[in-house]
Amino acid sequence: MNYLKNVITKFVFMMQKRPGLMAVLAFCSGVASYVFVERKESFSQLISILLLVTWLWLLIDNWLRDKVEERFGVAVSPNVVRFALQVVQQESLFFALPFFLAVTTWDHGQAAFTALIILCAFVSVVDPLYYKKLARHSVWFSVFHSFSLFVVLSVTLPILLKLTTSQSFEIALVTAVILTIPSLGNLMPNAKWWRFPLLVLLLCALSAGLWQLRSFVPPAALRLTDMSVSYQLDEQARKPIEPIQKLTEYDLHQKGLYSFSAVKAPRGLNEKVFHVWVHNRKEVERIALDISGGRKEGYRAWSHKTNFPANPAGKWVVKVVTESGQLIGQRRFEVTEV
Structure with a gap:
């Protein structure tokens, strides 16, 4: 188990020294999925499933770490968990980006939404911005987390389930809020209790606002x-x-x-x-x-x-x-x- 722990630690250290590598790989997988979504349907579906599994893993992170420590006596460093969170957000944003770049109407307000994805993707790979600016503000970090999940769901749901644009948009909005709530304990470890319901209300309000402005969100599947x-x-x-x-x-x-x-x-x-x-x-x-x-x-x-x-x-x-x-x-x- 110590060997496994050393391997994981070395891998995390190596990836932290090359923060753009995972972003490049995620962007390339997004381009490949966009190109092959019709001809190689199974490839796009596989990549989509893997992305959603990583989000599920984040959701059960606390329970999983406790079980690993209980079973193998290996305690996972908080730095590893924090890095994993960053990687998942990077993968989600860069994977979805090619889809939105291809369908955005650039002489319309949709350009602002796609520009926001580009900005978030950029922040996710620049450690001084991500850790020293974004991660220190728990509210903004929670919104960033939820937005990353919404973006990747908007792309993966039509690929996996052949849902309509309307259905995908609605499910992505609701799911992003619901799956962010269990993560708030990790995102806001030392926050006072009353901040949690306020943040949930904020996420719901932002989702409702995005629904009203849905014409500004490019339909990733069309x-x-x-x-x-x-x-x-x-x-x-x-x-x-x-x-x-x-x-x-x-x-x-x-x-x-x-x-x-x-x-x-x-x-x-x-x-x-x-x-x-x-x-x-x-x-x-x-x-x-x-x-x-x-x-x-x-x-x-x-x-x-x-x-x-x-x-x-x-x-x-x-x-x-x-x-x-x-x-x-x-x-x-x-x-x-x-």
């Missing part, structure tokens, strides 16, 4: 591969004819406008998707899409708008959204008077 607007559509080929860039009021009233989109969904598209037409930041119509297609080319659909306002000039956006309101992608265009 990606817009094509979107265009056109006056005509080839319905047999299910693609637009001569996508246009310049639109005038006269042409809109005479011809109407088709908006075409293709959505990549490696694990299948089992939810309603809508085109939301927005004129000068005001929603004017929401159209449910008739989805068809396959995995390689993406699920293709279109909406045809003919009832434009009397004065349609201005800035328009056609958004592709899920039934829960998460943005898959969007297409901006401007209508001129002449």
Whole structure:
């Protein structure tokens, strides 16, 4: 047992000297999972299961350490546990990052959410920031812990269970809070009793706020591969004819406008998707899409708008959204008077 303890201690010491190594490995596994989620489904599922197992291990950490000490007489150093917590958070953030980078709509508020993941991932590998700044503030550290779990669940749940975006989002929010609560004793070892219910309320409030701002959270399992607007559509080929860039009021009233989109969904598209037409930041119509297609080319659909306002000039956006309101992608265009 002393030999095993020495091996673990040496491994932790080695990894602490190379804090970026686990982050690089986690990011690479995330890229591989994103690439192979369709072709090598079992690989992505295996990586997802391993990540969730590490979170389960953290959940039973105290019980597990007591059993190891009781059975083998080996006491696990608090430094090892603290390092393990950091590694799991690193793995979760860097594994999920490629998925969010690939699906983020960068001219939308989603960019802020993905930037937050990048910031958290950066903090997790910079020890002076992680230990001297973040870890010393138990409230912020608990929020960081819960956010890391939410991020990885948002990616792994669709891979493992083929859940819809809405279902994955809801379950990830609730699970992140529930599984953070048993960890509060480790995250806040010397805190007064009344801080625990306050922190639980804070986590619930932040989860409710994130639910209200869910359009700012990229749907990790869905990606817009094509979107265009056109006056005509080839319905047999299910693609637009001569996508246009310049639109005038006269042409809109005479011809109407088709908006075409293709959505990549490696694990299948089992939810309603809508085109939301927005004129000068005001929603004017929401159209449910008739989805068809396959995995390689993406699920293709279109909406045809003919009832434009009397004065349609201005800035328009056609958004592709899920039934829960998460943005898959969007297409901006401007209508001129002449």
